[in-house]
Amino acid sequence: PDLERKLKAADDPDGDGMGNLIEYATCHLPLESAPIEPFTVLNAADGNLEVFLARRAGSPDVSITPEVSTGDGVWMTAPEAGGLVRQGLHFVRLSLPVRTGARLVRWHMALTGGN
Numbered sequence: 001p002d003l004e005r006k007l008k009a010a011d012d013p014d015g016d017g018m019g020n021l022i023e024y025a026t027c028h029l030p031l032e033s034a035p036i037e038p039f040t041v042l043n044a045a046d047g048n049l050e051v052f053l054a055r056r057a058g059s060p061d062v063s064i065t066p067e068v069s070t071g072d073g074v075w076m077t078a079p080e081a082g083g084l085v086r087q088g089l090h091f092v093r094l095s096l097p098v099r100t101g102a103r104l105v106r107w108h109m110a111l112t113g114g115n
Contacts, residue, residue: 009111021109025055025062027089041105049096051105052083057090063112066094069104078105 009021014033023030042050055064066078081095094105 021062021111025059025064025109027054027056047097049105051094051096053092053094053107054089055092057085057088061112063108063110064092065108065110066092067106067108068096069106071103075106075108 010019016033020030040052067075068078069075081093083092
């Protein structure tokens with residue numbers, strides 16, 4: 001059953017390049033092919049790279065962890081820099097000083113429980 005849940009989470013029935021888990025976590029419809037931009041990247045005036053992810057608020061069944069890498073294949077958890085909740089979405093903010101050498105950012109999403 002757990003493997004079946006994971007496979008369904010990776011399925012992309014609408015063919016838009018985003019699996020069911022990503023679409024669920026970012027409030028998109030898994031059967032409706034539409035351009036999806038689950039996160040926004042900004043270069044802040046203070047020299048930090050600001051990354052925002054709009055995720056479904058109050059979803060304890062999906063964990064989303066920001067991770068960074070310098071491109072060497074090693075990924076490290078990045079601390080969230082706050083966020084806000086508006087209209088059922090939790091906007092997670094990640095702020096990275098450009099001088100740290102972090103060149104790659106990803107959001108690790110996983111099922112945490114439920115049916």
